[in-house]
Amino acid sequence: MSQPQTPPAPPAALADAVTRVLPGARTDLESLVRIPSIWADPAHAEDTRRSADAVAELARAAGAESVQVLSAADGAPAVVAHWPAPPGTPTVMLYAHHDVQPTGGDENWTSAPFEPTERDGRLYGRGAADDKAGVMTHLAAIRAYDGKPPVGVTLFIEGEEESGSPTLTALLAEHHELLAADVIVIADAGNPSVDVPALTTTLRGLVDVVVEVSMLKSPVHSGVYGGPVGDALTALCRTLASLHDDKGEVAVPGLTTAVSDAPDFEESTFRSDVGLLDGVELIGTGTIPERITHKPAIAVLGIDAPRVEESSNVLLPRARAMVSMRLAPGEDAKTAQRALCEHLEAHVPWGAHVTTSSGAGIAEPFSLEATGPVYDAARQAFSSAYGSSAVEMGIGGSIPFIAEFARTFPGAAVLVTGVGDPASRWHGIDESLHLGMFGKGVLGEALLLQRLAE
Template sequence: MAEPHTDPAPADLSAAVDAVLPGARTDLEALVRIPSIWADPAHAEDTRRSADAVATLARDAGAASVEILSADGGAPAVVAHWPAPEGMPTVMLYAHHDVQPTGGDDDWSSPPFEPTERDGRLYGRGAADDKAGVMTHLAVLRAYEGRPPVGVVLFIEGEEESGSPTLTALLAEHRDKLSADVIVIADAANPAVDVPALTTSLRGLVDVVVEVSMLERPVHSGVYGGPVGDALTALCRTLATLHDDKGEVAVPGLVRGSSDAPDPDEATYRSDAGLLDGVELLGTGSIPDRVNHAPAVAVLGIDAPKVAEASNVLLPRARAMVSMRLAPGQDAREAQRALAEHLEGSVPWGAHVSVTPGHGVAEPFSLSSTGEVYDHARAAFSAAYGNDAVETGIGGSIPFIAEFARTFPGAAVLVTGVGDPASRWHGIDESLHLGMFGRGVLAEALLLDRLAGGA
């Protein structure tokens, strides 16, 4: 790293962060109002509006150059540059401006795209995941008045919630524009609003669609029911084989790991998850091991008639999407094959079965947390939050992290948190703790200061 940098001093930097937070919140609310659901073609234009809004914010924050880029068929991404002072490293600040579907607007306590504050939390789709990450980066650049002590490449992706399908092509085409010595990814979570985390492992993700067929056409359930079965029942019996009686994943040959992370308070964990009274937790081992270092299988959807539209016929075919999270160390393609083989071998009554692999494959990933960059990060985040930074795994999948590591093998990769257990990412009533948001901005600002030698 370069010789120590002294302007601004950390005390001045803290005051500068405090000064920009009100404006950052206002702009975060404006971004939340844009329903940038790239996965839904009906919101493609909204996603482009979102990219335009982020590009404008980057220009206003003093970027020397701002571009909106996309690979063929991909979502718009924003790339902005603040050139490095002589002798200083360049840091990529990554987040994404696309969001998940709402899951049903009527189920929210307040409209999902109308940001609403309740009890110190800002509610709205994308308020945490990941427009808080976007505004964390921009607030840091504002605190430095557009003159950060290191070089900055701001990279705001537009299709992360769709699995980043064109990211590989985008990185290949624009590698030189995105090259950096350090990559800071603001797209993870902290264990508590006052405890910062550096995420060092992530589970992978694969999915398949399984279809079961038993009849050429629907037939009357009274005339044929009994000797003739229906495809939906056969599918349900097949899906039931995915777990054993304890709730462990029953697909053979999968990797499972462990860590020394302490168990959270179970009552708090259950409350954060929204478990109903009396519902058991699945699996065995510590909760961190089950969430971060073990496979998990879920049925995400079934094609079947709605109850109100059902009639007395035996269904000839039925299908479901099955998703599987993968522990670090697992090869994703091998796991997808194992899942397909298990389903194919579990269909009862001679029913026909086809299993189609999904296109979205996310490899699990582990990061090394040694070296000077991580030392600076631990110090900066601990100072900002008032508690020691912890290293943690997360059960979610961020496919692009492995892609960044492959494209920029010499860069140190930091995955930082903009959510907490109550943020309900991807769920109903997603929210951001506003106090934690301020601490996160200060932590990242201190990190850039330390990377420039100002600690």
């Protein structure tokens, strides 16, 4: 059997240029991480504006011919910067986002979430990986060319991706000509490991449903009436328990599932990366990549009920929960959402009244065929930068705007890359960026711009 060929080494001059700009890129990344740009929290709206202004200033310093901070309706500020295309070369849009998730409780972090801290070769902080690393990957690649990239570049840094990009459609429509590109590089995904680059070709979709169970007109004493009279919270728990079978497989009928040819993960490494407690079992069936990327998954995100400290001996008249479902590629989001509602309504016990309604989150699954010269150039560039062959992979998360870009610019090739890895803990406690992989990602993107120019 033939052995895989070692990718060719990147040009020495470009590798040296990337090495030269990395220290400054890291310093600027740390400065961005210090800004708590949580657009989803109104208390941090001004911080998000500060973040956009900081990115705009970095783009100007990197030689952009024009820089604008834009928004649509009441949307978050986005940054659009432009480097003109040399004659005969394409224009490449480099996308990332500067807004970040809430911290999940600052007290739960090993180090302060908005004070970047290095430990064991990783930079910890909210947004260090998702997605301010993407912002700085783009800017560092441009700096490696001394602000004169070999292709036209439109840098587009969004400010509300973590809120579902609610005004992106309007922003793309309003500034269509400004954002038009031949190639779109989206740096908001990850790699299977710090040494193996990936092109993301599938993304799961997402739907949310709010389910409310009612049993009484008002609270009543649990000692006087408990026994023949049930309570809404217990009924809700039984309803939610019906969403999975005993193996942890999603029990909602009629949903799309698929298989993946991606190599399985080493379970012990996966458990460590996730932070599973000793003895906690994985749920579902199939390989871990299949369960993450090609099968539906359901989680209960929140329940409206009294806090334990505030509870009393009464039977609760009503309770409600937010149920989130990830969708396999090929699924229709609206159809899946109806199936989830119908399942919940059919499994409420004891004649309890139930209502279901759509939550705020909905995103169609996405898949693409990574064929053609642009994708070949990307594989060559990232394989050379990482020293190992690039792979195609799916990710379990949902990135609704990717489909929006594909619809708005149907002639553009869409590349989904990133500098996260399984240990990055996007959206979680102790989010981090592997600094060695960050350097490889910058080199890969710089090589990609060179190959696209050719």
